[in-house]
Amino acid sequence: MPTYHVLSGYWSSAQLATNGIILLHIVGALLLGLAVGYERSYHGRAAGMRTYGLVCMASCALTVIAGFPHHWFGGNMTHLVGTDPTRVIQGIVTGIGFLGAGVIMREGFNISGLTTAASLWASSAIGVMIGIGFYLGAMGLAFLCAMSMVFLSKVEAWLPSRHAVAMTMRFKQGYMPEEKALRDIALKRGYQIAGGSMMISSDKGAQEWRFVAIALSKRSGASMSELAKEMAAFDGLEGFQLSHARN
Numbered sequence: 017m018p019t020y021h022v023l024s025g026y027w028s029s030a031q032l033a034t035n036g037i038i039l040l041h042i043v044g045a046l047l048l049g050l051a052v053g054y055e056r057s058y059h060g061r062a063a064g065m066r067t068y069g070l071v072c073m074a075s076c077a078l079t080v081i082a083g084f085p086h087h088w089f090g091g092n093m094t095h096l097v098g099t100d101p102t103r104v105i106q107g108i109v110t111g112i113g114f115l116g117a118g119v120i121m122r123e124g125f126n127i128s129g130l131t132t133a134a135s136l137w138a139s140s141a142i143g144v145m146i147g148i149g150f151y152l153g154a155m156g157l158a159f160l161c162a163m164s165m166v167f168l169s170k171v172e173a174w175l176p177s178r179h180a181v182a183m184t185m186r187f188k189q190g191y192m193p194e195e196k197a198l199r200d201i202a203l204k205r206g207y208q209i210a211g212g213s214m215m216i217s218s219d220k221g222a223q224e225w226r227f228v229a230i231a232l233s234k235r236s237g238a239s240m241s242e243l244a245k246e247m248a249a250f251d252g253l254e255g256f257q258l259s260h261a262r263n
Contacts, residue, residue, distance in 0.1 A: 026090040026149050034087045035152035038080050038145075042157055045076035046164070058177050059230070063130050066168045070134035070161060074141040077157050078109065081150060088148040105144050112140040126182060126261055135165060180210070180230045181240060182261035189222040191252040202229050205243070206236035222254065228261045 049072025050065050057064030081088075088101065116133030138161045145154035187193055199209055207229035215226040231237030238246075240258050247256045 023090070026151060028091065031087055031090065031149070032152060034084050035150055035156075038077070038084075038150060038153040039156040041076050041080045042073050042153070042160065045072045046160055048072060050168070054172075054175065057172050058175075065172055066131045066164055067134045069164050069168065070131070070138045073157060073160060073164075074134075074138040077141045077145060077153070078105065081145060081148065081153070087150075090149045101148060108140050108144060109137075112137050126259060131165065135161060176234050178231045178233065179237065180228050180261040181207070181237075181243070182228050182257075182259045183226070184257040185225045185247070185253060186255040187223045187225070187252055188254045189220065191223070193223065193225065193252065198225075203232075205238045205246075206232050207238075208232060 046069050049069040052072075053063065053065035053068025056068065082102070116136045119132045119136070120127065120129040122128075138157070142154050142158050142161070145151075145157065185193075195214070202209055210228040210230050213226075213228040217224045217226075229237075240260075244256075244258055247253055247258075
């Protein structure tokens with residue numbers, strides 16, 4: 017087959033129409049992924065709108081291209097005798113999953129690197145689309161991924177949300193704190209202790225409590241400096257640690 021006809025097949029009207037359908041699917045996946053991600057972001061979770069949007073888009077892209085095998089490689093899929101690109105795609109997706117796991121870090125209640133891992137996985141989907149010849153769809157996916165990572169953090173900051181604070185409280189030896197009293201104190205300062213986040217340890221009669229306090233609303237909740245000032249004046253505490261939490 018002449019080289020001209022092979023190259024023109026990648027930009028034929030049928031190929032462009034297929035790329036348009038793929039892009040519509042990707043945009044729809046982005047919007048629905050953002051909706052789910054906002055719920056997680058609102059409750060102070062580590063995986064927010066960007067992570068969910070990227071994963072949903074990449075998953076959609078890899079799924080929808082499987083429905084148009086006759087348009088792969090510029091419509092020349094039938095000439096590639098003895099090949100099975102789907103096995104290559106499976107290997108790529110699995111390998112990138114292990115690579116993404118390597119960039120996720122957890123320190124206490126704080127988790128970081130989820131968006132980076134999701135962007136790596138989305139990049140693999142872009143590479144797959146380029147490899148099989150869906151250039152327009154790949155460019156659209158790359159653009160949406162870049163815009164998501166650049167602007168969605170600003171959108172998340174503008175939307176209503178609840179910030180979270182990870183607290184570690186080391187009580188003096190012999191002091192026995194009460195959970196109900198601690199929860200009441202948190203409520204008076206605009207926070208509630210997240211369910212299932214409480215961790216209690218004891219060493220030589222001195223207890224250490226770790227938990228995540230989530231603000232009741234975006235504008236409620238004392239600042240970390242105010243919390244630190246109050247905790248420093250509390251007689252029963254031997255030490256404490258405060259940090260922003262994405263749990």
